[in-house]
Amino acid sequence: MKKFHKMLYDRHFTLVTDHKPLLAVFGSKKGIPVYTANRLQRWGIILLGYNFTIRYASTEKIGQADALTRLIASREMEPEDTVIATVAVEPEVRAVVLETMNQLPVTFDAVRDATKNDSILQKAMEYHQSSWPTTCPSGELRKLFQRRSSLSVVNGCLLFGDRIVLPTELRQRVLAQFHSGHPGISFMKPLARSYVYWPGMDEHMEQVCRSCFRCAAVQKLPNRQLPQPWPQPEKPWSRIHMDFAGPINEQSFLIVLDAFSKWPEVLIMSEKTTMATITKLRHLFSTFGIPETFVRQ
Template sequence: MLEIVYGLQKFNEYVYGKTVLVETDHKPLESLFKKPLSSAPPRLQRMMLKVQQHDLVVKYKAGKELYIADTLSRSTGSDPAEEHEEQYEVHVIENIPVSQEKVMLFRSETKKDPVLMKLKDTVLQGWPTNRKDLDSELTPYWNFRDEISIVDGLLLKGDRFITPEQLRPQMLKILHSSHLGQEKCTQRAKSTLFWPGIIIQLKDMIEQCNISNRYRNAQQKEPMIPHEIPNRPWQKVAADIMFFGNTRYLITVDYFSTFIEVNCLQDGKAATVINILKQHFARLGIPEEFISDN
């Protein structure tokens, strides 16, 4: 029997405590729900905040196969309960570690950048369905078009400023002003700024920096430290996730006997791993020590 639930309040009551499969014909949503909330554009963050209390599994399905949902999406009726729906505000710019002076500079330079103005018009008017119909200058932005939004005259990719071309050399110098290594500079860039090729340009700049090369940390050679062998089986157990092909496997090893348990994982969720480990512990006993890299 198919039960259709109308309104956000009734939906919350219906799915509370359940794992719900949501089928959508918007393929980018499938990948967006697997990423951190901050990587989504503000309009989608509001939607994701509303359903965050539920355990949703978003799966793509072609629109021609979503018969009932496609029909209901054309309904003009409204639910009175939704009139009192809680409003979710997403203040993106306030949470980005950038001074107001820099925000004003980005805003003014964005207006002068012809490529970003084309990008802005495309975001407002809607992206074409085919990549070939897109302006060649905007092709580098195609793969993450659903993450781009406009907030207070600024272009954002998730929670990162899309930097005008005139400011990019200056921003690279600021990112590497402390002469940090590639990893820390990359993390710093990923928290605030974006433009196509920023990571490659940043790495090239660091590799050519004499100061960074002079004080670069050399990898120290350390001998392997063996674990102490336990006194009995299943006293000390380790587990890790392994990929073979496109399939995940949970590997559980006993340190005393080197006995191995291998389990295929449907997904990488913690609940799935915990459920399998509980089955092992129920059969073989609870270990005194459990080792994992997470």
Template sequence: MKEGVRLFDPARMTCLATDWSVDGIGFFLMQKYCQCSSKTPTCCNDGWKLCLVGSRFTHPAESRYAPIEGEALAVVYALHQTRYYVLGCKDLLVATDHKPLLQILNDRSLTDIDNRRLLNLKEKTLGYRFTILHVPGRKNLGPDAASRYPVGPPDRLNLPEDNDTANDASTVAAATCALNAVITVVTWNMVREATASDPTFVNLIRQLEAGFPEDYKELPTDLRPYHRFASSLCTVDGVVLMGQRIVIPPALRKPVLNALHAAHQGVSAMRARAMDSVYWPEITVDIARVRDQCVHCHQMAKSNPMQPPSDITPPDYPFQMICSDYFTYNSNDYVVIVDRYSNWPMVYKSESGAEGLVKRLRETFVTFGIPERVDV
């Protein structure tokens, strides 16, 4: 270790490796001394030399952060502690073992970040110029050890102008104001009590604290709809939020739907009101169902006759016109293609999402020719 420590050289490539755990935050400031073409801090065993190591314990509130929030906090803390070295650094790398953080701290716009805590943390990094990259956890051993065995007290090394209580209070106030502007029959306390009594939401809060896996298939079935919004979800005062929108538990969804439809507005207007205040999976489907089941709305709605069906042009030869569809069965994706001339069906197993779909369609076109019309 003694031979590996070097004085900081502003002309060398610099890497700031960070890590967060429930117990603390740790970072390693390193510089590159090897001739490897790779810019990652794991290019070789002794190519990067230590310049500075730091750590501190987490506050009680910070220990309850979601993993993506904690890892962002570690980056902010490390940048602040090494600011005399890294401010103005032309070739600075920030290494983290939490891959979802790359989407937040890259060039993502502030307006696209719904999580208020992540938004505040990203704003603290805007004064630095760096490139963030992912390092597997098994190769991020130094910062990981520093975060699990910190030495600095949190009260002495706390970031300036950091007030988690004020941030949580402002978040509660903003979400409550948005909820009351649309719905008055449901209060914040009612949502908190319903969240605590619902098993799915209890598991959701635990998953937010533990972190979402990269593959949604590793989650329980009832939590999979929340995977795509993992970076926007957070918990404040026992309530799950997606940005500024309150995630409503199942027990309160019916009164919320009734409140959204109290003015007997259409589906678009109900969706617009919900976009400002509430969310749950399949909320748009539930809104459309409530509108379709309203007898008063059907009586008052304009009578717009449907257009007469148009004649279907029959094909003249095989595979001149085809029909295609894409579906999922037993966690596997399939492409079905039907020739309209002979009604001959073909079903292919597709992989890799859109790439697999394009591959199967291209194989069909190469075999049977390019059709003049494809109906989906």
């Protein structure tokens, strides 16, 4: 696109690719996914200056263009001009993943071996390397489908951004380490999210903390503050309070109370809608005037 910038700029064109995962990165109306590899993010910023529609076509249908790129054997290109052939995690992300694994009670090789025996993760990796179905799957695969644009495969392991996706047989062991200090759910969740991911992780942590007495003891207690009374108004109809009551005998009522005189106005409501309430209040204000303070329960 840089080579044909003068012809493409300020014109709408169609960008055809034979790599379907790029549709989720550059064709999404939600923008570039947060956990997209750095190289793809740089390309996305460059493409923001163009008006185009990206679509997928198999290699057989664009064989002429594909052949021309392969015929050039000895041509030096800048790193940013390299054609993206796969959605991969860059070396610095791999280093981050390996560093993360050093903090966990499992090794990268153990995760890779367990991933081979996990049917859900194997199916997700298969979809990622080919293409995801158009309809949303069910179960754990559904949550991975919803995050498919941020998934990647590194050395036989599935990653969500820069976090390793744990297979089922290792989750309890890792969860036990995060829970070993009994930090409580409010601290345990962000700690676990910074290292690993698996579908339903939050629900699993909540279940563990709810069944743990020591975690319950460190939970943040709500503030015990005594209710503060409203100040006494200095004149009638300066502050009014409103609430609904009913249904009583199949009728609903709008109750408006003057805080100074404690005088109630009870209005029958045929329906409890915004417009019906506004109509009743306008009629009331035309009689008593507009209050300074209006309190709605």
